[in-house]
């Protein structure tokens with residue numbers, strides 16, 4: 001045995017309890033995978049046939065590498081499937097959304113109430129001239145109006161682009177102008193940890209040089225009410241109360257865009273990932289039903305903000321497509337105390353709890369005394385997404401939250417994939433540290449640079465070989481960037497940019513990004529964005545940002561800054577620069593550490609070699625530095 005093997009901790013395997021099988025919808029993963037492999041189109045036809053289509057498709061898919069069209073020729077409306085499909089049947093009075101606000105505030109919307117609200121706002125948007133294909137930017141905190149706004153856009157065939165309400169004005173401006181939004185829907189403020197954070201000033205600043213925006217709709221939640229600029233700023237409640245009640249669902253083509261969601265890239269501005277109506281609907285529906293196994297009596301909590309893809313697919317669309325009950329909350333995990341989330345689970349009888357490794361690690365650090373104070377016995381399934389769920393965190397989650405009776409789904413996927421891709425489906429043995437296997441419908445593999453499989457246990461790139469329904473359509477107004485995704489190795493696979501290892505059972509372990517993205521507390525932050533924010537400060541000449549492993553957040557951001565000539569490095573300047581990044585990009589992107597340096601390691605072509613900085617920072621060998629220009 002080599003020394004390394006000796007040091008390797010033994011792989012733990014949790015074998016599924018027979019009761020896990022009961023909660024699974026499928027009883028044999030291999031059988032379902034086989035059904036898919038035998039005839040992929042027939043597999044997706046079966047799934048898609050559960051949903052309502054105004055006009056049937058001609059083909060399930062037309063694959064013209066790198067472009068796939070799904071359910072070609074079909075007409076549909078996702079809101080018809082999220083709303084009428086339930087309202088016209090047994091779920092009319094079922095709770096669609098339980099919303100818990102800070103200080104015990106609560107709102108409950110049945111399917112019928114949600115349906116009515118969506119139609120009103122849909123009509124209001126139409127009255128403002130919003131047409132099929134127009135982009136609407138939504139900058140709202142996680143409140144029911146955010147759900148209503150997204151669905152109202154989809155109702156009339158408009159394309160929503162939700163911007164996480166924690167982003168600063170520059171990030172918001174970039175997304176508004178990038179998408180060419182006609183309307184912005186926002187609120188006066190959001191509530192967080194007992195205080196309120198004004199949103200309107202951020203929007204005002206973001207609208208300087210945003211020529212496509214014609215109107216801003218503002219939800220006013222606070223007293224005294226913020227004043228509105230005549231004609232340009234409209235009150236959300238007024239609009240709704242004046243709008244017509246019935247709003248016909250627009251018939252959209254399966255390939256028409258449903259939404260654009262921005263995600264940080266390695267270089268240049270963030271990428272607007274475009275998802276299309278038909279394929280996205282089928283992918284969200286399928287995985288919510290088969291992977292999350294969301295059922296009639298579940299109360300399901302996805303803790304991700306609706307502003308991220310997880311919130312889109314598994315906070316809103318997926319659960320509404322299957323007619324589930326969503327729990328939504330504005331509570332952060334530690335306010336008023338670190339027991340609040342467990343209290344909410346007890347109070348609402350949450351059965352499925354889907355969260356992120358960063359939250360789990362935070363709870364683990366605080367200790368099990370907090371969850372132990374509450375009755376968590378309603379839970380039947382736990383999920384994790386966003387970054388690798390390390391074995392320690394898995395075990396803690398399994399033992400103290402799931403009480404060794406709830407399966408844990410470690411789900412690997414991306415904004416670009418729209419739906420789950422790799423996980424351990426309920427009923428299969430779980431291996432902490434491994435996300436699991438490609439789900440039926442997904443053909444994933446671990447390959448070398450050429451695209452050929454690497455041996456079992458060796459590090460390679462995770463690649464996807466075949467198209468799937470909810471794959472992104474394109475990168476908004478950047479088709480070239482889209483094409484690069486499907487250009488991996490000699491076979492033109494879809495490149496995930498993630499490093500991975502596959503074991504002898506076909507389980508996949510994710511090892512992190514192979515490009516320059518830093519995942520901080522589950523959120524993707526582009527090094528390029530942070531660097532350009534820093535460089536936009538008058539004292540800075542150049543900057544580099546790296547991710548530094550952190551037990552709690554996965555990574556923290558460390559920045560290296562070269563000051564302009566004559567500028568004196570001071571602790572106050574560090575503070576100012578961090579504040580500057582915060583204003584521009586929002587709190588997630590603020591470097592936790594910032595060093596002033598005289599130079600940065602660069603390639604001859606001038607690219608900053610972040611891996612050299614990272615290696616130095618962690619006291620490791622920087623590897624091949626032959627291209628280093630020094």
Ligand code: WT7
Pocket residue numbers: 263309310384385386387388389410411412413414415416435496497498510512513519522523524
């Ligand atoms: C990247 C995608 C998909 C929703 C959240 C993030 C990392 C995601 C896992 C996981 C290891 C994971 C990958 C991926 N990631 N889930 N279960 N195990 N890594 O979406 O912002 O598009 O980020 O997050 O690196 O490529 P995103």
